[in-house]
Amino acid sequence: MRPALRRLLLRRTEPVPLNRILKSPTVWIRGARHVKCGFEIRGTEFRRNATLVASDHATVDRALAVLGSFNISHQESLKIRRWRERLNTFEQFELESDLDRTFNEGSRLVDDVRYCGDCQLWLELLRFRRRNYGVEGLTPIWNGMKRKDITLPTYGATAYEIWDNLLDLAFENSEVMKDLWQEAKRLKVSTGNSWPYLYLKILGHFLKSQPAQAYTWHSRLKKDFPPSPRLLKKLFGKIVGTEVALQVFKRIYIELAIRDMYDVIVSTFCENEMYAMALKWHNLLIRLNDLPSSSIVAQPLLHHLAVYGHEGQLMKLTKGMVDAGVSFARYIDTSVKQNTLISREMMNRLHGESHNITPKGFNDEFCARLFATRMFSVDMVINGLRVLGVELIGPLSLRQIASRSKKNEVIDPRSVVQYIERLHQAGISIGTSVFSRLVAKLATSDQRNVLNDVITCDLHPEAFEDWKLQETLLASFEKSGDQRQVIRTLAILMVDARKDNEQIVRWNLLLRSCLTRQDWKGTSQTIGKMFEKNIPMTAKTNGYVRICLLSRRQASRKPSTIDDLPRVISIWQGSLRLGGKLQPLAWVEVLRRLGMSGHLQEYESLALWLVAWYSDPVFRASQTGLTSQRRIADSVGAKIHKNLSKHHALHPLRLIFSANMQEAMVAWGFQATGMGDSAHKQNTQLALPADPIHAPWTWGLKMIAKLQACGVSMDRTKVASSCRKRLLALFGPGTSNRLVNRRVK
DSSP, X not given: OOHHHHHXXXXXXXXXXHHHHHHSSEEEOBTOOOOOSSSEEESOOOOTTTOOBOSSHHHHHHHHHHHOOOOOOTTGGGOSSGGGGGOSSHHHHHHHHOTTSOOOTTOSGGGSTTTTTOHHHHHHHHHHHHHHHTGGGGHHHHHHHHHTTOOOOOSSHHHHHHHHHHHHHHHHOHHHHHHHHHHHHHHHHHHSOOOTTHHHHHHHHHHHHOHHHHHHHHHHHHHHSOOOHHHHHHHHHHHTTOHHHHHHHHHHHHHSOOOOOHHHHHHHHHHTTOHHHHHHHHHHHHHTTOOOSSGGGGHHHHHHHHHHSOHHHHHHHHHHHHHHTOOOSOOOOOOOOTTOOOOHHHHHHHHHHHTTOOOOOOOHHHHHHHHHOTTSXXXXXXXXXXXXXXXXXXXXXXXXXXXXXXXXXXXXXHHHHHHHHHHHHTTOBOOXXXXXXXXXXXXXTTOHHHHHHHHHSSOOGGGGGOXXXXXXXXXXXXXXXXXXHHHHHHHHHTTTOOGGGHHHHHHHHHHHHHHHTTOHXXXXXXXXXXXXXXXXXXXXXXXXXXXXXXXXXXXXSOOSOOTTHHHHHHHHHHHHHTTOOOOTTHHHHHHHHHHHTTOHHHHHHHHHHHHHHHHOHHHHHHHHOSOHHHHHIIIIISOGGGGSOTTSTTSHHXXXXXXXXXXXXXXXXXXXXTOOGGGOXXXXXXXXXXXXXXXXXXXXXXXXXXXXHTTOOOOHHHHHHHHHHHHHHHHSSSOOSSHHHHHHO
C-alpha cells in the first residue's frame, strides 16, 4: 500500500476513517439513498479525501467507485422512501391509512413489498390517524401491521413513537392490549430485544388510572422486561401525590432489588412540601439500606424537622443516618470515570470545579459569526472549537447553528437535534440559558413552527431571561390578537414546566395576562374554565388577583369601595378548594377592609370559614369536592401547617388573627354602633349588603371568644389594652378627633 494512501486511511481528524468504512457493512454518504447490496448508504457528511459527498445519483455511483467495485444496480438506489411522493395531500393520507376499508389490493403503499417493512412509513400513518381521529383512529393501522406481520422496532426515536402510540390505543382496547403484549413477548423470545420503556409506559398508566391492576402488570413485566434504576425513578416522578399509587409503588420497590432511589424519592417529596410522607419513606429507605448519596439530599427534611418538628424526631433521624454510614462532611464531587487517563486537561477541570471556575468558553458573538459563515460547514466549526478546548457556546451561536438547519426555508428540528448531539460528542455544552433550553426542548419535541418563530424573532436571547418582560409581551400580543406571538411567548415562559404540569402553568399565565391588561370579561371566563378543569391557581397568580382586583387603600383609612371584595373572596376560596397556593397573610387585608367598612357579619362568616379551612382536615376535604388524590395532595403536600400546632407562631391562624387583628376587632365592635347609612353610600353588586350591620359594642369580644373556642390563641394583653382605649374614648374627658368615635360617644 502506498504511504500516502496509508496515511489517508489512518487519519484521525476526519469523522470516520476510511479503513473503518471499508471494513463496515454500512457506508455513510450525505444525500445518498439506501443501497441493498451488502451495505447501506445513509445520510451524514464526510469532508475532503475521507468524505464522500453525494447529492445526485451520478455522484453516488462515483462515490461507490472510490470504495470499490460492488456491482450495484442504479435502480436499487432509487428505492429509498419514494412513498413520500404519494403522501402530500389529506386524501392521499386518508387512503393509505384507512387499512380496514376494502380497496384495490396492492394499490396501497403498505402493500408494496418495497415499502411494507419501512417503519418510518408506518409511523407517518400512525401520526396522521392520531392527529385527525384520536387514539381510536389508530386501530386500522394496528390491524394492518398484524396482517402484514410487521416486526416492531425496539430502539431509536421511531420505535419510541410507534410503541407509545400503540400502547395508548391498547390502554383503551383490551384486545389490542393482549395482542401487543404477545408481540412484545414474541420479540423478546425471537430476537432477545425489547422496547426499553415498556415497563415505564405500562406501569405509569396503571398506577395513575387503575392502581389496583398495577401490581398485576408488574408481576408480568418484571421477569422479561425489568425496569432499570433510571426508569424506576421516572416512574416515581409520575405518581407523587397519589396515595393509592404510592402504596403500590412501595410494594414494587420493596420487591425489586434496586436500591438507588433515596435521592429521588425524598427530594421529590420535599420539593412538593410533603414532609410527613418524606419522613415515612426516609425510614423505609434507610431500613432497606438505600442511602442518600450525601447528607445534602436530606437537608430540606432535616431543616423542616428542626423548625416545625419535635427535637426527638430530628435526633432520631440524624442518628439513624450516621449509624447507616451517611457522611455529613462537605460533599465535593471529584469522581473520575474508570479507564480515564489522568491528563493536564482533566486536572485543570477538577481544579476548576473545586474552586468554582466556570468551563472554558468562547466569545459568543465571534463564535456566532463563525457558524454564520457559509464558507465553513457547521461540523468544521465544531471540530475547530473542540481543538481549541472550548467547552461552552452561547445562545447566539446556537441560533446561527439552528439557522443553518433550514430545509425549504423552514428550520428542521431533526437537524437541530443532530447538531446538538454533535456538540455533546465534541464535549461542548450549549449552556443553561433559557434560549438554549427552549431550542433544545422544541427541537426534541418536533415543534417545527414554534421553533422557527423562536429562531427568527427579533428578540435578543438575553430578553428570554426576563420573565417580567415576557409576561408583559404576552399581554400585549393577546390584546392585539397576534396568536403566533402568543404561542411563542407561552413556549418561552413554559420552558421549565414539567409535562404533567404544563396545563397548570399555561392557564395561570393566561389568567395573569387577562389581569394585566384589565380584561375583566376574559378574567371571569378564564377563571371559570380553570375551575371547570380543576386547575389550581399558583401563589403568583393569586398575588396578581390581589394587586389587580383590589382597589388602592391608604394606610389607616377604610377603603373607598368594597365592591371588589366578594369577587376576590370567591376566587381565593375556589383556588384553595382546587389545591392552589395562597399565602395566609393575603387574607389579612381582606378581613381588615371588611372590619373597617363595618361589614361585621361578612367578617365573621369569612373568619370562621378560614378557621375551619386551616384547622379541620375533614372540613377541607368536604370543601374540595375533588378526587381523593387531589385531596391528599392538597392536605398533605401543599400545606405545611398540617404539621404545626395551632399555637405555633408560623401557623396560618396565628398569622391571620394576630394580636393586632384581635385589637382591631375590639375597636370595630365599638365603632360599629356609631356607623350610619351616610358613611356607606356605595352599593355592592355581589354578595355584601349595601349597609353594614349595627352590631353591639361587644361584637369584637364575642368574635375573639368564638375564635378561641376553635383553637385560635388569644392575646389577653392586647385585647385588654384595646378595651381600655375604647372605654377611655367613650367615657373619658376630652373629645376624639375621629368622627366615628364622636358618634359612638
